[in-house]
Amino acid sequence: MFKNNLKIAWRNLLKNKGYTVINIGGLALGIAVTLIIGLWINDELTHDNYYKNKEKIAQVWQSQTFNGRTGTGPAIPLPLEPALRDGYGDNFEHLMMASWTQDSYIKYKENSISRPGNYMQKMAPKLLNLEILKGDKDGLREINSIMLSKSTADALFGKENPIGKIVKIGNQYDLNVTAVYNDIPYNNTFNDTDYIIPWDHYVANREWIQNSLDNWGNNSFQMFVQLSANANMENVTSIIRNVKKDLNEDTAEFNPQLFLLPMEDWYLRSNFEEGKQVGGRIKYVWLFGIIGAFVLLLACINFMNLSTARSEKRAKEVGIRKSIGSQKGQLIYQFLSESFLVVLFAFCVALLIVLISLGGFNELARKEIIFPWDNIGFWGISIVFILFTSLLAGSYPALYLSSFRPVDVLKGTFKSGKHASLPRKILVVLQFTVSVAFIIGTVIVMQQINHAKNRPIGYDREGLIQIPTWSADFEGKTDLMREQFISSGAAIEMATSSSPTTQIWSNRSGFTWEGKPEGFQEDFAWTEVSPEYANTLDLKIVQGRDFSRDMASDSLGILINRTAVKYMGLENPVGTIIRDSDEEDPGPSMKIIGVVEDMIAQSPYEPVKQGWYVYDRHNNFSYYNLRLNPKQSASQNLAIIERVFKENFPAIPFQYDFVDDQYARKFATEKRVGTLSGIFTALAILISCLGLFGLTSFVAEQRTKEIGVRKVLGATVFNVWNMLSKDFLKLVIISCFIAVPIAYYVMNGWLQEYPYRVILKWWIFVLAMMGAMGVTVLTVSFQAIRAAKQNPVKSLRTE
Template identity: 35%
Template sequence: MLLNHIKIAFRNFKRQTFFSLINVAGLAVGLMATWLIAVYVYHEYSYDQFLPDTNRICAVAFDIKVGEQEAYTTNTPPPLGPRLVADNPEVEMAARTFNLGTVVVRKQVTGKDPVQFNEQLAIAADTSFLELFGFPMVAGDVKTALDSPESIVITEEMARKYFGNDSPLGQTLSVNDNLFNITGIVRDLPSSSTVQFNFVMPMAHYQVVERFSWSWIWLQVDTWVKLKAPVSEGMISTLEMRFPQMIRTFATPAYARAGQNLEKQLAGGDRLDVKLLPLSGLHLASGNLVSRLDTLGDQGQVKIFIIVGGLILLLACVNFMNLSTARSVKRTQEVGIRRALGSQRGMLIAQFLTESMMFSLFAVLLAGILVVLILPLFNKLSGLELNVSYLFSFPILTIIALLPLFTGLLGGLYPALYLSRFRSADISKMAGAPLVGTHAGVRSGLVVFQFAVSILLMVGSFVVYRQLHYARSYSPGLNRENVLIIDNARHLGNASGKDVYRQQLMQIPGVVSASYTSFLPSQGSFGDFYEPQQGDQQRPVINSIPIGSYLTDEHFIPTLGIRLLKGRGFNAGSKSDSTSIILNETAVKAIGWDNPVGKWLRYPGNENQRFQVIGVMEDFHESSVKAVIEPTAIFHESSQTYQTWGSSMAVRIRPGNEKTVIAKAGELWKNSVPTVPFEHDFLDASFARLYKLEAKMSQILGVFTGLTLFIGCLGLFALAAFTAEQRTKEIGIRKVLGATVPELVLILSKDFLKLVLVAIVVAVPVAWYTVSQWLQNYRYRTSVEWWMFVAVGVAAILIALLTVSYQSIRAALQNPVKSLKSE
């Protein structure tokens, strides 16, 4: 019986090749999109699953509130990790990591120029780091590889990059002019690893961390703990209940050493809580977490793609259902004859479901081919590095194996039930007449649903793109355009060496100004606590305030186009500016000063060094527009108020001179620092990278929106063709009676356009609510305007009109004699 069903299915496929191909194509495109989204979602939820003890590892975070400033961050102090191990028997081990920023890695080659590169993924870590995570090692001992302060562990990729086919074990690499012995090689980390690195050096080598081993204020390391048992809510609650006592016991003296009364601050409503974040959920459960980890994802975005994938699959099934029911009039005679010959309704349902399953199977096979072909483009859009084997991994194949069954049932069940209810007595009534009533209503409802979903995605895609553009271009208080960034400026030597290079840059035609700075907006800043002078401020006295800062020179403000609201900037050669500070508006408001110029701040982190406010600058964004603008300050580099590993030269250039300036700046760099590769960037590009998740979402959502339109238009095209075929006699009669081609096209198209208008009415309020809710994630956001919905609605009407007009015009141009003869 099954074989007979399959034979009949093949005959029907051949008999109606055009509609069958459209059905398979629509399903294949929908399944391809669903397949890719399933791969993306699986990747996002599989973070860190390659590690042996993922369910026992936690990141440590601080939940901080100081005055009106709040932060939830994985930036933690050096003593926290050792303290957690000492005080909590449930904690097996802890490890701290310290981001080293850009480093210069060099391998000396006898008789040749050294192999050297600027590298980004370099960290310092405690000796327990590799063992805690259980990173798979290709060579070396995971327990002892970082025991020596001069040891270094690299990944397979770096081993190939610097040593080719030679074994790197026992050989040396220079990192920022310090020699390290290679003691281990880690297998290349997958893209689904939260912690990413290419080089790991021992924390003991970096004395700056040891210098602050007492401080609970210097939040410059990431802390990780491994528990003795799998993580559970109960265990985390038990541990977190002990942490307030730990803070009072050990953090209070550290705060007192810095001149602050932590007990008084906590009693006044401030907060300093330690939290444990399970690694298994860290990637997507980070929420508003501030972190140096740049691998954290967005759970909301993943949920959006799950919904989009489900909608695309549903649209593909709707297409199938719509076309099947539309063609049902062609099969009423077949059904009647079968019923007259004794076929039971169950057999007819089985026949139609078999055909539906076969269509789904063909579509899945075609989708598999399309997925393989489109994978490189998908990798480029998503930023992933997936290979073909990932597409056919067991979890993905399990999902894909269910798709033919799901789509076959969903797409074929209604047509099967509808067609199988016909009896032989119905044939004379049904044959040759178009189906109306409930059936036509269902078909119309499905068309409305298809275009409503397409319109919803069009609006969503447009708003996401508009917000992305807004975020990239929104820059009050700061001019991001035409600012060249030259990295690794610390290698220029002391202040004199940096100034020499800066002066050389100023001689290049097209250079407007140049400045040396420890950090730049979009690249982080140095954060610590400062105590405002009490004086005559109007608000209650606050003990301290967290401030992010830049250590720079007198050229920083003009180079970045920062607007001063009060006071002045730094003066060239002014010795007094070594104790000067420039605050932003937010810092002034947080302190409560009405007249800040002339007031003083004390820095407990550097022997109570004092700074006088000489200016107030307009607020500008240091990071994504998702975050609120934080208190920010600018110190002159001569203050030497803190040490930092960051260093850049910012160069403002005239538009159109980019290539010339970069080339000449590179030549000057090579003459000044021949052992350090020249690396450059642009400030606006650096800001754009802050929105990589939004950019990824915009691109992928745009592509899938296009696919939903394609699927919808494919079905609409087929329905238009079928409608024209059904109304051949009517068209012929109207043409003989004098109807013009435009009139006939309007008659054939208006029913479909009415459905699109209904879809617009249905989709607009849903789209408005959805995008408005999504924009709430951003502190600074674009607005939702009425013209967006008008533009999308007009676009949908035009797309629908173009889709059906071909069939309408083709039918209207047909010879009426031939049309009537065919009837």
């Protein structure tokens, strides 16, 4: 029976080649989009699956409240480690302090490379489940040891055995290579950890860390834990929540609340507002999951529409089958078999589309997704997917076609009725409702990105580069390098800074000034800069003056931004004296000498944070900032800068970043979402138009005789086109009026996540409606005009 049904289904497919191509093509596109989205979602949901104890691993985070606003993050103070280890150690299998991931120069003989890595405590290999390829599994026991990833070891040593070799970090410290571990896969936290150095080395060689051993106010560190077998996240969080507040009175005013953020939430649910977890990338998983489901639904709607539309063509077949004894269930089985065959062919075509497009998709989505040929689970899901889609796409046609009465069909009195097309109209409305909503959503996402991109950033990022200075070799050479870069003609100015231009690495509090409100809990973005910083960045001075090398008092000067003026409640900020509120070690007083324009250093979707730019008295810089000579090409300038750099630092690899490239990366996630949404929207519209094209073709074929009669009676091509087009256009207009309020509600809610956001304007919705109607007219016109131009004599004769 099944074999016979497949034969009949195959013959029907071959008999109606045009509809078969539309059906299979539309379904294939829908399935391909769903497959690609499914692979992307799987990649997102399996992030950090490399770690075998993932469900027990967490990071210690804290929430603190400043002036009624609660902020949350992973930065914690150093004294918290002994407090948790000594007082609550039974809850942890491992407790590990770690630095922030940072790039360092690693040198072996004459080979010098730059790689990102961390300082971690000795339990890191076990907690991170590192696969040791060579050397000691406990490679962090000795203070002067280092563990390298395989790719880093290969880059440094080639075919030499790295174990026991001495490498130099930052051209300053000699470390012994004790182990080589396999690179952590890309879709995992710590995948960019190419070296690990003992935490004890980090502490022993940095005075500021030693000074932080008892400082509860210096939140500059990370802590990772693995819970013991009998502990769970919620209980441990409740136990440690108030540890910091209870042990340190000075920070109690900020109400610090500690908690464990499970590893499974690091990637997908790491956003917090006012101390509450509000999601993160998981919203994109839901977004694309919904898009995939709707695109597949659109493709299934096409199949339903075209199958039911051609019902009258198969009415006699159903009547004859019923008259010779076929039961309704057998007919349903037959039509579902046809649906299965179409879906199976469509799935095969979809696989081909996925294989061809996966490389481009990976590049666009910044993924390394590999097609899961050897994954039994994937093929099991695919079989279920094919069966489900066959049932979804074929259920309505099967039930509809099998319900025809054989007596009416064979007597020639069968008519589909004036309401027979109602289900098809409803499905067309649903199709274009989804498509129009997708169009509106995509336009608004791109509008929001452009809105943030066009926001004034407070400085000129064009022609500005930054060079990292992560080596002791740079100490004491700032003035020399500035002179050489400028005299070379490649740069017109240079300044140093403790943070990159597009980020804030340090936040400070604990200051007093005249007029400071009682109980005010301040929090400032803190950047230490050389005197030429504002001039190099073209950062506008709006009050007061810039730093001057000729004025010794400027070494205790501060530039603050406009937001800081409002934040501090200063009417005349210039000349205001800033004092450290630390009574034991107050330090020298500082003075505000100028106010600069607000400069976007964090998210372009957020308000600018109150910031201080402090004269760098201690050479605490991490970057050279260079303004390139605008009279020469960038390539010429960079070639000269590299030559000067190599003359002074021959053992250090030359690295640089254009600040405008760094700034553009702030939009990367939203831009990828917008681009992918645009592609999926275009495919959804294409699928909808394929179905509309097929329906138009069927209607034109069905009304061939009517069109011939109308033409004989004097109807023009326009009259016929209008007759065939207006019904479909009405359906699309209805879709638009349904889609607009839905899209407005959803996108307005999405925009509420951004304090700095675009205002929804009426023309966005009108543009989407006009676009949908324009596409509909173009799709329908081809078949309508072709039908209108047919010779009426031929049409009437053949009928």
